[in-house]
Amino acid sequence: MATVDLSQFHQTFFEESHEGLDAMEAALLALDSGSTDHELVHTIFRAAHSIKGGAATFGFADMAAFTHVAESLLEEVRSERRAVDAGLIDLLLRSLDCLRGMLDRTSRGQPAADAGSEALRAELAQLVAGAPAPAAVQASAAPATGWAIRFVALPHLLQTGNDPLRVFNELQTLGRLEVLRAFVTESAPADFAALDPGQCHLGWELRLHGAVARADLDAVFDWLDGDCELAIAPLAAAATEAVVATPVPVAAATPAAETPAPAREATVASGAGHTDGGSIRVGIDKVDALIDMMGELVITQSMLSDIGEHFDLSQLERLREGLAQLERNTRELQDSVMRIRMLPIGSVFNRFPRLVRDLERKLGKQVRLELHGEHTELDKTVLEKIGDPMVHLVRNAIDHGLEMPEQRRAAGKSETGTLTLDAHHEGSNIIVRISDDGAGLSHERIRAKAVERGLVSATQPLSDDEVAELIFQPGFSTAAQATDLSGRGVGMDVVRRNVRDLGGSVGVKSVAGQGSVFTIALPLTLAIIDGLVTTVGAERYIVPLISIVESLRLPADAVRRTAGGGEVFRFRDEYLPVIRLHHAFGCADAVTAIERGIVVVVEDGGQRVGLLVDELVGQQQAVIKSLEKHYQQVQGVSGATIVSDGSVALIVDVGGVVRLGRRGKAA
Amino acid sequence: MHEHHAGTAATVQQLTFSLAGEEYGVDILAVREIRGWSRVTRIPQASAYMLGVLNLRGAIVPVLDLRLRFGLERESYDDNTVMIVVAVAERLFGIVVDAVSDVVDIDPATVKPVPDMGAIVDTRYLKGLTTHAERMLMLLDVEKLMRPEDVETLDAALPAVREVEVAA
Numbered sequence: 001m002a003t004v005d006l007s008q009f010h011q012t013f014f015e016e017s018h019e020g021l022d023a024m025e026a027a028l029l030a031l032d033s034g035s036t037d038h039e040l041v042h043t044i045f046r047a048a049h050s051i052k053g054g055a056a057t058f059g060f061a062d063m064a065a066f067t068h069v070a071e072s073l074l075e076e077v078r079s080e081r082r083a084v085d086a087g088l089i090d091l092l093l094r095s096l097d098c099l100r101g102m103l104d105r106t107s108r109g110q111p112a113a114d115a116g117s118e119a120l121r122a123e124l125a126q127l128v129a130g131a132p133a134p135a136a137v138q139a140s141a142a143p144a145t146g147w148a149i150r151f152v153a154l155p156h157l158l159q160t161g162n163d164p165l166r167v168f169n170e171l172q173t174l175g176r177l178e179v180l181r182a183f184v185t186e187s188a189p190a191d192f193a194a195l196d197p198g199q200c201h202l203g204w205e206l207r208l209h210g211a212v213a214r215a216d217l218d219a220v221f222d223w224l225d226g227d228c229e230l231a232i233a234p235l236a237a238a239a240t241e242a243v244v245a246t247p248v249p250v251a252a253a254t255p256a257a258e259t260p261a262p263a264r265e266a267t268v269a270s271g272a273g274h275t276d277g278g279s280i281r282v283g284i285d286k287v288d289a290l291i292d293m294m295g296e297l298v299i300t301q302s303m304l305s306d307i308g309e310h311f312d313l314s315q316l317e318r319l320r321e322g323l324a325q326l327e328r329n330t331r332e333l334q335d336s337v338m339r340i341r342m343l344p345i346g347s348v349f350n351r352f353p354r355l356v357r358d359l360e361r362k363l364g365k366q367v368r369l370e371l372h373g374e375h376t377e378l379d380k381t382v383l384e385k386i387g388d389p390m391v392h393l394v395r396n397a398i399d400h401g402l403e404m405p406e407q408r409r410a411a412g413k414s415e416t417g418t419l420t421l422d423a424h425h426e427g428s429n430i431i432v433r434i435s436d437d438g439a440g441l442s443h444e445r446i447r448a449k450a451v452e453r454g455l456v457s458a459t460q461p462l463s464d465d466e467v468a469e470l471i472f473q474p475g476f477s478t479a480a481q482a483t484d485l486s487g488r489g490v491g492m493d494v495v496r497r498n499v500r501d502l503g504g505s506v507g508v509k510s511v512a513g514q515g516s517v518f519t520i521a522l523p524l525t526l527a528i529i530d531g532l533v534t535t536v537g538a539e540r541y542i543v544p545l546i547s548i549v550e551s552l553r554l555p556a557d558a559v560r561r562t563a564g565g566g567e568v569f570r571f572r573d574e575y576l577p578v579i580r581l582h583h584a585f586g587c588a589d590a591v592t593a594i595e596r597g598i599v600v601v602v603e604d605g606g607q608r609v610g611l612l613v614d615e616l617v618g619q620q621q622a623v624i625k626s627l628e629k630h631y632q633q634v635q636g637v638s639g640a641t642i643v644s645d646g647s648v649a650l651i652v653d654v655g656g657v658v659r660l661g662r663r664g665k666a667a
Numbered sequence: 668m669h670e671h672h673a674g675t676a677a678t679v680q681q682l683t684f685s686l687a688g689e690e691y692g693v694d695i696l697a698v699r700e701i702r703g704w705s706r707v708t709r710i711p712q713a714s715a716y717m718l719g720v721l722n723l724r725g726a727i728v729p730v731l732d733l734r735l736r737f738g739l740e741r742e743s744y745d746d747n748t749v750m751i752v753v754a755v756a757e758r759l760f761g762i763v764v765d766a767v768s769d770v771v772d773i774d775p776a777t778v779k780p781v782p783d784m785g786a787i788v789d790t791r792y793l794k795g796l797t798t799h800a801e802r803m804l805m806l807l808d809v810e811k812l813m814r815p816e817d818v819e820t821l822d823a824a825l826p827a828v829r830e831v832e833v834a835a
Contacts, residue, residue, distance in 0.1 A: 631720065
């Protein structure tokens with residue numbers, strides 16, 4: 001026994017524990033909304049018990065100790081010696097967040113316990129022991145002389161549209177800001193070549209001097225939830241501990257300060273837990289289907305090799321049949337393999353009940369969350385990346401969309417607003433809809449703001465849809481008055497960009513007084529695209545079908561040279577620039593005369609351009625292969641694929657080529 | 668670390684190949700396969716020595732020409748052209764050389780540092796020199812081959828950067 005290396009099971013333990021915590025959270029939220037189902041309490045207890053058992057087995061003593069106390073408390077609830085009230089649920093939710101943080105730290109090889117978890121454990125223990133919670137150990141929560149802040153960006157911080165600079169600027173408006181230390185985090189790759197400039201690997205230790213209210217401070221970091229690790233402690237308390245030069249945050253020096261610091265920190269960590277894409281759980285039915293398919297393939301293969309052994313022309317028909325069968329088997333196998341990567345969107349939906357509950361409390365609004373189509377499946381990669389844009393939209397809907405209860409009553413609506421998340425398939429796309437029955441977009445305000453920001457002129461006639469489109473423009477922030485939740489310029493443009501990166505689109509429909517509907521359309525998978533195979537010189541390039549508007553052959557005189565050396569042609573009612581793919585990609589021996597090549601009109605981000613290629617070969621499904629795995633990213637190329645003769649063809653990244661073309665002209 | 672049947676534990680095995688009349692060696696543990704020339708797909712915006720990518724059993728693998736990398740010229744690519752596929756840190760790439768010669772045991776103690784050889788050979792990509800069968804053998808540092816020059820310059824500056832702490 002002693003020789004078994006337990007570390008090989010750690011990953012499984014982390015995954016199962018996260019699942020257990022998710023189940024606990026769902027059950028707690030159900031209890032919170034007034035359900036009295038006793039089974040819910042059992043679910044919570046069981047999950048806590050398994051985590052405790054696992055943690056003890058693998059020697060994670062801190063976590064085992066923490067869950068042990070939580071379990072004792074739950075045991076009292078289970079045996080009905082303790083009543084479930086809002087305070088208890090709140091405490092348990094905070095414990096969950098704390099456990100998530102501990103799991104994440106353990107999986108990164110850091111000590112699980114920190115000041116926050118210790119304080120929370122003490123709070124739980126005291127409750128179990130029958131003593132009242134230490135409501136005011138350091139009740140002198142009077143505005144301190146300042147705050148000690150440890151702010152560590154998670155790598156994806158910049159991708160959510162956040163900017164540490166903004167944080168510093170805002171902190172400076174609150175008081176005198178002092179930077180004690182700035183450092184590079186462990187997440188930074190050791191190899192500089194591997195550094196992705198879109199990622200942030202920095203952390204800061206800050207002091208904010210002045211009588212600043214905790215709530216104001218929290219407001220600054222609100223949008224960074226899940227994008228950073230944060231510890232905040234009053235300066236007076238921190239000053240004594242600051243001598244201890246450990247980087248461990250002194251978060252919980254005041255466990256019962258008005259906003260509990262441990263809870264904050266842990267919510268932050270919960271977002272990060274979903275990022276590592278180690279493994280997926282696959283239903284046994286999918287694996288069985290795969291094995292069936294494999295069996296078929298083997299039979300077909302043996303049949304074909306049998307024909308091949310003693311082949312004569314009389315067997316030509318059988319050979320054809322065999323090949324057709326092989327094609328069918330291959331396609332089915334491909335589908336089955338792809339389905340392994342497909343996971344239900346429910347795992348993303350599940351994080352919203354908690355978010356909605358927290359926002360409700362914070363904003364004083366009443367929200368009913370409805371989820372539809374949780375079982376809709378989509379590719380794991382898409383699934384992992386769709387969460388953040390959705391969180392953004394949900395926050396926006398609750399903050400801006402839904403009105404305060406009294407306003408709703410005045411408008412003749414029920415006081416409780418409804419937020420609906422819905423997912424379903426449409427062709428090869430998945431559609432996710434986020435709708436609210438709030439006030440809808442205010443077209444006048446959006447227009448006024450856009451004029452103010454110089455996005456449109458005051459006289460430009462715009463349809464309602466066009467006005468709604470304006471909110472996706474960079475630099476547009478919807479809130480007329482910045483609340484602490486949104487309206488900081490972290491805008492819908494980030495949402496759109498994130499969705500675009502996944503090959504999808506996002507749009508909005510809104511009726512004043514009745515609500516808004518945001519619709520995200522996403523491809524089912526990122527692994528296969530429909531492409532048009534073109535040739536340029538000796539090379540073949542694949543243009544994604546989804547971005548092609550039309551392909552045409554232009555007469556020589558249809559293309560005009562512009563002053564800057566560019567070329568344009570008239571397409572329907574607009575003039576489009578021509579990008580010569582052989583220029584952009586530097587191909588020799590390509591067709592240079594416009595009238596002998598083909599112009600493929602493509603669209604990216606609402607902008608259309610014509611790509612000049614030599615010839616069109618045909619349509620093909622392309623399995624996208626990464627160029628980066630063994631080489632590096634190439635501008636204008638989104639990946640590579642293998643064509644029927646076994647050679648490699650590059651897939652054109654339309655947006656990248658447009659940028660390349662523009663740069664080429666500037667040079 | 669690894670033992671090979673042909674030598675003692677102290678020796679390392681090198682695959683030797685010739686390039687422009689000189690003998691080079693590459694650590695055999697990095698070599699995945701040796702294959703003949705097949706057409707590659709050109710990559711936009713790549714350096715001249717980067718010939719392109721090819722399909723290696725479903726993986727898209729870049730191929731570079733060592734002659735071009737060292738600033739020499741290559742007349743043609745044909746069936747006699749040889750490519751060594753190497754793996755560095757899970758990344759695969761192909762190196763086109765003139766001919767593959769042999770696998771030899773090298774005692775690390777005999778490896779000498781690279782003297783400045785002037786402009787003939789780019790010494791940045793060499794780990795060291797040794798003698799085998801009375802001939803000079805240049806040991807190739809495959810890791811450095813794939814790096815663009817600007818990254819190398821930055822790399823040199825990087826260790827200092829990582830330790831910077833700002834006190835305001």
